[in-house]
Amino acid sequence: MRIPEETVDRIRQASDILEVINDFVSLKKRGTNYIACCPFHNEKTPSFNVNPARQIYKCFGCGKAGDAVRFVMDIENIGYGEALRYLAKKYSIEIEEQEQTPEELLRQNERESLLIVLNFAKTFFQETLLKSDEGRGIGLSYFRERGFSNPTIEAFDLGYSFDQWDALMQEGTRKGYSRELLEKAGLIISKEAGKVFDRFRGRVMFPIHNVSGRVIAFGARILKTDKNQPKYLNSPETTVYHKSQVLYGIYQAKQTIRQEDICYLTEGYTDVISLHQAGIKNVVASSGTSLTTEQIRLIARFTPNVTILYDGDAAGIKAALRGLDMVLEEGLNLKLLLLPDGEDPDSYVHKVGAEAFKTYVKQHSQDFIDFKAGQWLAEAGDNPLKRAEGISDVCASITKIPDPLKRQTLSQRVAQVFHVNEQSVISEINRLLRKQQDQTKKDADRQRDRQSRQKDSVPGEPSPEELDALFADAGIDSAEAFSNKSSSSSASETAKLTKTPLAYQEEECVRLLINYGTRELEPGITLCQYVLSELHEIDFQTKPFNLILALFREAYVHGDILTADDFLNRRKTDDTDIQHQTINLTTPRYEISEGWLRHEIHVPSEEEISILADAAYRNILRIKKMLAEQRMTALQQQLRDISNASPEEADQILTEFMHYKRVDVEISRLLGTVISG
Structure with a gap:
């Protein structure tokens, strides 16, 4: 069934991007925008930016960008129509769908x-x-x-x-x-x-x-x-x-997790349901699987604080120790709780009641250092070697934490718990970190060399695995044996993705048009009018930027000047790239600190007419200079290629070359560029 356009408009107008994204990620206000760790890729420092004024989001880490509909499509991995139905349900908008054609039914996701x-x-x-x-x-x-x-x-x-x-x-x-x-x-x-x-x-x-x-x-x-x-x-x-990516009860728990800023993690369905009914609604379960990295990252969308509730038997202790390092590695703040022996969350909350259960959780939750240290000290007794092994084991867990400041603070805690010198703990942590780094580098080298050998191998030669075995038998590290292999192929791939200098200038020109096209640089002269007149008969060489420029020209002929909203609200199937580019060009990565504004520290802004006019002027000059340089290069190549040309043809090419050379020199003078030879 197809959704009528009028209903689509109602859904889009009703959808608030902050409300939509907050269902999946906890947003924090920063300036006029909101930030979070991106739900589309793993990161520890927030680079996901939401602009409520423009109703768009943009991740500066992975590049994902769009509006509320696009976010639902990306996060749920569903099609356009299903995303609209999701939003219609959220905002109680009734959909009277139209019959689909057979072709549309075939395209059903x-x-x-x-x-x-x-x-x-x-x-x-x-x-x-x-x-x-x-x-x-x-x-x-x-x-x-x-x-x-x-x-x-x-x-x-x-x-x-x-x-x-x-x-x-x-x-x-x-x-x-x-x-x-x-x-x-x-x-x-x-x-x-x-x-x-x-x-x-x-x-x-x-x-x-x-x-x-x-x-x-x-x-x-x-x-x-x-x-x-x-x-x-x-x-x-x-x-x-995909069971490794799912937490049972996350839908019912997410709002309370966000509000109370903590998540309780259990193992079974009935644990979640019983605790939820008892008023502990910020609880989820790993759905009968061992805890996975994906499940931990799902929790991290809503809170950095997690308390894991385990049964108090030997199996529960083993499970707690197994999942501990994974949680720390993802940068979460971890506490652990062992219930009385023979109890699980479901049985214990029924046995003691909701209030007593909450009190028990509050009084018996331990940070991972106390938890691990308690296990080791109970086992070690007076054995100093066992105590040393325990210290090293706790330090190994600390090395999993990505934040160096947290590691420093926790090293003090280890020293207190085990009654040892803090410097000894720091030295052990540093030793383990160096060991991890060395192993990581060795693994990366081995993987790179294996791929290189796989690429270069021919029929009849030993496989990479066979070569590894041969080197091992000879006592040689295969990663070191092949350490001089070239990695030029990856470098060439990177070079293919590099944007040309002219593309950067075309992008800047489009950015100025989208953000400030209607602004007057002087009475009666808008930035759009100035740019289009200066770029008369000049087309951009980068496809999406040239398309945007063409749309500005078409609108201006009819007396209109396009704005960012005109591009963001386009819904044609071939406009996804234009929308994406518009979001990139209208979303600033950084904002002026509120402290500077509070202390009235003036920071020049390109919105000031003098600065904006100069930016547009210099951008146009750079575009013309680069086009002139391109033409000179082409003319030089023509001279090299026409060895049998007549003197008249050669003179004509030289005359044109000198014209562009004078243009290049004059623009360089206007830009204040130093010219050599």
Whole structure:
């Protein structure tokens, strides 16, 4: 179905980019804009910038940029239409969709189709739980035994699957969903013999939501005793579900995580649900997987503070130690909590109640140094070698922290806990850091040389792996043996991406037009009029900049001067690059410090007419100078190529060359450029 243009306009006008992005990332105000660590690439220092005035975002690290619709498309990896539907739902805008043509249906994004069929399955499981005798008698009874209330069941979209071979498949087929789509969503299983059946049968269902609240997978628990069936069964990985990148409960928890500036991390579905019902809503689970880097980065979007809740048995301690370094490596502030032996978050909150649980968390949460040191000191006793091993182990965790100031502060804490000299701790941390750096360099060299040898290898020669083995047998480091290999190929690739000097000047000209085209440099003369008159019959050589220049010319002929909004609001399918360039050219990376403004320290701004006029004047001169230099180079090449030319032809080329030489010299004089020879 297609969304009418009038509805698209309403959705865009209603969408506030701060509200939209805040659903996925915690933004902090800086000047007139907002910043955050970019959700599209891993970074420790914020380079993601949101401009509420222009309703755009821009990351100065990875280059991602756009408006609210583009952000939803990028963060959810969905198409334009699905992003509009997401925003329409968020802002309660009703969509009366139009029929799509067969060609438009063929272009339907597979991801969008999977999300639609997974939502159907969620609704089917909910209705089975609440409206069928089997669902109420088995599934709902189980949830009631766990103490889950109706609002909690609704908040987490809990459900039940019939204990039948193909109940979901039959209902899905009846509603028009193909078996192929149901199978791609992980809802049914096809066997080689042709038998097809539901994946989930006779289980209570825990839908797994992404950050925006869309159902992307299911966890399911069997309720009857069956040694041939696993207790928990999860959806397989699909186009929309990658378990290492998902946290159970993140959709329900994200607002509270942001408000309270801390996230509690558990291991199970019922842990999350029970704590949520007890009023601890800033809690998520790793969905039955070992903690991953992607899951940690998902938490970091909303808070830098995480407390991990583990069972108090030996397995819980082992799990805590295993995930500790990964959290520190991502720059988060970590605390750990071991519950009493034999308890998990679900059982303990039911046992002691919500308030007592919160008090226990507050009183028993430990930073990672106290946690690790406690484990080592209990094991070491009076053994000095064990104590030294423990100190080295804690220092190894500190080296994972990217912030050197934090490392310095924590070294003091280690010295206090183990009762040793602080300088000894610092020396050990530095030793481990050097060791890590050496290993990283060695690994990088080995990888580069392996790639180089792979590229240069011919049939019959040993493979890179075989060469590594041969060198190892001879006691030689293969990375060192090939250390003189050239890396010119990567350098040449970089050179291909380098922007020419003229392209930089064309970009600057377009930037001035977009930002200040309507400004008058003198009474009656706008910057747009000045630039277009000076560049009469000159086209830009960089495609997107030339297209923008052409659009300015076309509008000016009709008496209009385009602004940034005209480019940002263009919605033609071929205008993505123009929108992206416009965001790049209208988003400043730095702002004047509020302290300078408060103390009335004047900083010259290009918005001042004198500065703006000079910038436009010098930009036009540089463009003309570079074009003159290009033409002189071409004429020199012509002279070299026409050895049999007549004297008249040679004189004509020389005359033209001298003309451009005089132009070049005069522009250099105006720019104050020193000219040699």
